Amino acid sequence: MKTITLAALGLSVAALATPALAQDALPIRILPNAADVGAAATSTPAFRAEALRSDAASIEASRIALERSNNPRVRNYANRVLVERKATTDALLPxxxxxxxxxxxxxxxxxxxxxxxxxxxxxxxxxxxxxxxxxxxxxxxxxxxxxxxxxxxxxxxxVALGERGIQRIEALKAAPNGRAFDRAYVDQQARSDARTLALYDSYAKSGDSTAGRRFANEALPYIADEHAHSANLAVRYGG
Incomplete structure (x- = not known):
């Protein structure tokens, strides 16, 4: 079992060792329309806020997925999201x-x-x-x-969700059946993971905190692997 250490931004270090975090990441893939992250590319407070909002929306969406989906692939992915996004939330938020x-x-x-x-x-x-x-x-x-x-x-x-996160959760709750829910969930997650990957990649290169850049670089392989999984699910089950 592999252990990764995520350095919180100037705070305590969270040591993680779980099977979900032990997989090697696939190459980073960023959608062109997700690459512009604005001030969060350099500003630590802006990066922290955007990363936490992404975590919160994905955690809430994945909780709902475990209640509504009967698809084992979707459920396995949702469980993975809960583990990994809890880890980054705990590292970023004291x-x-x-x-x-x-x-x-x-x-x-x-x-x-x-x-x-x-x-x-x-x-x-x-x-x-x-x-x-x-x-x-x-x-x-x-x-x-x-x-x-x-x-x-x-x-x-x-974490108080932004408008995008609120809209995501409302759309999931409005899905009329399990198949429609799975389609909405995996499509949402693929887009969200692409934005989050762009956020971490940009901050890892240009962030104004040394500890923050180190954290982003350590987390990047797991964000990339999560995006690879959600993108594959979107191709298979998405709209």
Whole structure:
């Protein structure tokens, strides 16, 4: 069993050893329309936010896949996504924090009240970040107020989804049957994995943090392999 060490951006290192992470990656493939990642190619806070949003949407989609799909290939891929995206989420997001709707890292442990009538939970009190978390790492989130998910302790629910992620989840929930669900899920994941691969590849080359570039380079083979699997599934079962 192979072990990979993912260096969190200036934070603790997460050591991972699982069968799903032990496979050799296929060559990197990036779709042309996924290559432009904007500020996230260089900015660590922007990269972190985009990578976490990608993780969260893929985790939520894959949870739904395990509830709705009866296709063993789709289910095996969904399980793989849950393992690998939990790993990158844990490496990128310090324990006890969540990513706000605005893309900043906020503390979960401030006794903050939330309005649960809002689907993503509106934070009603100022948020402070634990002193042990450096402001350069979290993107200057000290004192920030934002919107966070209502289940911050769960991987994938520690992150407020962007509009693209929300639309992805809504489309999956609207699938009328198992075959339509599988088609929507694998097509979504193939496109999402291509964007995520472009994000990691760009940041690995140009990111403004040495530790961040090291993390991205270590994670790239697994992101590439995940994309190879989703692309193959999309060819076989997609629309």
């Amino acid at each position: 324990a006890g924090t969540s990513l706000s709707r605005g893309g900043t890292v906020v503390s979960d442990n401030q006794g903050i009240r939330t309005d649960l009538s809002n689907p993503v939970g509106l934070v009603l009190a100022p948020v402070t970040i634990a002193a042990s978390i450096g402001t350069t790492v979290v993107g200057g989130a000290l004192g920030a107020v934002g919107i966070v998910d209502n289940s911050p302790t769960e991987p994938g629910r520690r």
